[in-house]
Amino acid sequence: MIVRTKKYQLPTKKYIGIAFKAALKQQWWVFLIYLAICAGYLWIPNHWWITGASIALALYMLFWLIQFAGITQLEQGKFMFQKLSYEISSQQILIKMNAKQGMPMKWDQIKRAKKGKDGFTFFASKAQLIHLPFKVFNNDNEIRFIETVLKRKGYISEK
Numbered sequence: 308m309i310v311r312t313k314k315y316q317l318p319t320k321k322y323i324g325i326a327f328k329a330a331l332k333q334q335w336w337v338f339l340i341y342l343a344i345c346a347g348y349l350w351i352p353n354h355w356w357i358t359g360a361s362i363a364l365a366l367y368m369l370f371w372l373i374q375f376a377g378i379t380q381l382e383q384g385k386f387m388f389q390k391l392s393y394e395i396s397s398q399q400i401l402i403k404m405n406a407k408q409g410m411p412m413k414w415d416q417i418k419r420a421k422k423g424k425d426g427f428t429f430f431a432s433k434a435q436l437i438h439l440p441f442k443v444f445n446n447d448n449e450i451r452f453i454e455t456v457l458k459r460k461g462y463i464s465e466k
Contacts, residue, residue, distance in 0.1 A: 308452055309396045312443040316390040319379040325428060325438055326375045333433075337367060378434050393439065397456050400429070400437065412437075420462035427453060 344360035378384040386404070394401040394409075400417075403409040412431065421428045426440035444450050457463045 309394055310449040310452055312393045314390045314392045315443045317388055317438055319388055323375045327372055330371050330433060395453055414460055420457050422463055
């Protein structure tokens with residue numbers, strides 16, 4: 308079975324939000340470092356432990372936010388923000404700009420996938436992702452098919 312989606316353009320703000328949240332979830336250990344530095348206050352009571360750690364954490368988060376915002380401006384990343392349609396099968400995801408131009412993406416290029424409350428998100432790298440809201444699918448059977456493929460490939464677990 309091949310699922311053909313309606314054309315969809317990923318808004319840049321939505322991309323930044325999804326990518327930033329995913330990066331923070333992947334790098335949860337940074338918050339442990341933040342807490343460890345703040346715990347220095349217990350060793351030598353001085354507000355600079357907390358102030359310095361908070362500034363470092365804010366700069367770290369700002370760094371990632373700037374990275375993802377910058378990708379939306381780069382020429383190499385422009386294709387992610389064009390109006391695209393997708394053909395999804397159990398072998399690959401075909402990203403189509405129009406009827407004649409397309410790019411196949413094999414499932415092994417997808418590092419991880421997530422089914423959220425509003426759609427599917429496929430992560431090829433930290434910065435490259437495909438977000439498909441449920442509204443781009445023609446019916447519920449297509450959504451269930453993609454969910455089955457993701458379960459079979461081991462990207463999402465059965466609940």
